[in-house]
Amino acid sequence: MYNCGKIQKITILYASTRPGTYAAEEREVLGPDESRALCEEANREQISIEELIKRRTSRKVESVVINLPIAEIKPIQRAHEE
Secondary structure (H helix, E strand, C coil): CCCHHHHEEEEEEEECCCCCCCCCCEEEECHHHHHHHHHHHHHHHHHHHHHHHHHHHCCCEEEEEEEECCCCCCCCCCHHHH
């Protein structure tokens, strides 16, 4: 399934948990060792890395991105916050 030697980073983007926040505003970035371990386990179970992560967390996962940089989402300042 996956070539685990090529996976260097996995970014988990979580769904919005409260009103006024963006989907995927909260994220977790896994380094090479954690990413490789997840990859190997997904291969053993013959499921996707995303499915494995969704099974392991109680938080709602929006998406999983492998090896690609993700732009930061900056909240919009409201007039009363300036």
